[in-house]
Amino acid sequence: MRFVLKTNYGQDVNLFLHGGQRFWYGLLLAVVLLAPLVLDTFYLGEFALVFIWAIAGTGLMLLVGYTGLVSLGHAAFLAIGAYAHTYFLTQGLPFVLSVPLATMFCAVVGYIVGLPALRMTGIYFAIATLAFERISAFVIEHWEAVTGGHFGIRVPDATVLGSNVDGPVGFYYVCLGVLAVSLLATMNLLRSPTGRAFIAVRDSEVSAQSMGINLARTKCTAFALSAAFTGLAGSLFAHKIGYLAPDAFTVQTSIQLLLMVVVGGLGSLQGIVYGAIFLGLLPQAIAFARDVLPQRIAEIPGLEPGIFGLILILFLVFEPLGIHGRWVKIRTWFDEFPLYRKATYKRQRSYLRTERVR
Amino acid sequence: MKSGPMTSMSKTASDAVTEDVLFEASGLSVSFGGIKAVRDVSFSIRSGEVFSIIGPNGAGKTTVFNLISRFYDAEAGTMAFEGADITNVPSHRIAALGIARTFQNTELFEHETVLTNMLIGHHIHRRTRLASDLLFLPRARRQELEFRQKAEDVIDLLDLQRYREQPIGSLPYGARKMVEIARALCLEPKLLLLDEPSSGLNPEETEDLSFWIEDIVADLGVTVAMVAHDMNLVATVSNRVMAMADGVELATGEPTYIQQHPDVLRAYLGH
Secondary structure: OOOOOOOOHHHHHHHOOOOOHHHHHHHHHHHHHHHHHHOOOHHHHHHHHHHHHHHHHHHHHHHHHHHOOOOOOOHHHHHHHHHHHHHHHHHHOOOHHHHHHHHHHHHHHHHHHHHHHHOOOHHHHHHHHHHHHHHHHHHHHOOOHOHHHOOOOOOOOEOOOOEEEEEEEEEHHHHHHHHHHHHHHHHHHHHHHHHHHHHHHHHHHHHHOOOOOOOOHHHHHHHHHHHHHHHHHHHHHHHHHHHOHHHHHHHHHHHHHHHHHHHOOOOOOHHHHHHHHHHHHHHHHHHHHHHHHHHHHOOOHHHHHOOOOOOOOHHHHHHHHHHHHHHHHHHHHHHEEOOOOOOHHHOOOOOOOOOOOO | OOOOOHHHHHHHHHOOOOEEEEEEEEEEOOOOOOEEEEEEEEEEEOOOEEEEEEEEOOOOHHHHHHHHHHOOOOOEEEEOOOOOOOOOHHHHHHHOOEEEOOOOOOOOOOOOOOHHHHHOOOOOOOOOOOOHHHHHHHHHHHHHHHHHHHHHHHHHOOOHHOOOOOOOHOOOHHHHHHHHHHHHHOOOEEEEEEEOOOOOOOHHHHHHHHHHHHHHHHOOEEEEEEOOHHHHHHHHOOOOEEEEEEEEEEEEEOHHHHHHHHHHHHHHHHO
């Protein structure tokens, strides 16, 4: 068990608590930076996809895990980001300008959608976002001048600093870089007043209000930020799939995004990455399993969504805190060995809450 | 000041009481459906005093607090804080004006640590905006260090050191009540509303609480308004008491006066 002696308040503000953390995250960074030297281009592509999911997950985690708002419409922001980026590229804008512009555009759309939608709470808000997703899908299908309608639109090649973004190695590094920046920005947010206001809104709206937090504005900011990160992921996703058509972004995509943050572990940044690895690599794992499983089982139709669903249910029942929650328990077990008490993470009955004031 | 007997303590606190009216409510009324929860209630809170509201269950005490917090719209009447009308101020602006509160059954941010809860209490004092927070610019860091330092001052005042890093979910009830007061103090309020601070506390904790209320008034210069059931606590710390029953004010005055007031006795004990 590690005890950290704190001698100044800066230690409570820093991103890493102690040297051990700095070492392990540094090592992880070195591994992902050097991976292209040893990995096959196929795996580089798969990891780039994991990074893209993680960027989108950052957005959804801010909203679901930290602000406590469930969105079923985030595929729309992924799509808007992808289409906006593609449109800007076809207009001749360079990649380094087009991506931030598409991101900003998604943030603006998110804020505008959030203004009316966030007057609703809980399930009603989720339904409103679902409606927004359907509306934006309709617009994408019919605004042929920009989106190419049902025929879709090809994503032009792009270059960053003179090298091609669409090559596997280049794309891997671009996605990695964007993910690193996204995670850093989110960490910064969560250690400053804006991010804490999100958490306050999640845990108790009444209390947040009495702390002087403007609920409507805080929720809109969270939604806009969430849309921005998801749109950012969308603009990279456009390069990943190479050709945009409406069927690339469906309600199922929204649900997969939501599934990613739940399986990863709500309310943890590590959970984003775990969830993205899960979402990005599970289809590959299933495809691989098909080869080794007996033919009878491997040929069951709908094996993939079935396994997805099964895993989600198992998580909800046995580990609602997701992969990150499980990891924390394993770590504590080793920390406290042989004195680990099972009850440490027993969910506690919460005390009565104030009569709800609405 | 803690050495003296309890009765002399309320005197020490009352030295700071002035005739300046900090908060004034006149003719407040609100009803829910057919129930008139608060009817034509008027009172004023003076700077530097401890003002208590007592009354049987359903008297409308907490409703008065919720009216001050602007969770409810008053159907009639006005409220003024430091001379400015706050009857129609949005509820999130109330904190910035200098009114902080706690809740009857605690409303903490359950999944976060005591420290994070207290840092959220600094929200109204933030000077950074979204962009500087995202980039964590040097001034965002300076601000965090300052908030952290101030939170520690409150932790020192209320003896919360051992709970500092613990998530709220793992705290005993008594500690939660204190953390809520600590969080409210982080707002550096002029007026602190305590909604039944002693409910669920054992006698020893309640006695500690009375010392802390004295400290908050005397050392921090915060005016305290308190809803309470515990007459002992009320009598110990209050300068003035307002008794309510069925949404109306019965009497207002010094604790000893209220304890003997016939209407108050009738409300508590029946005819």
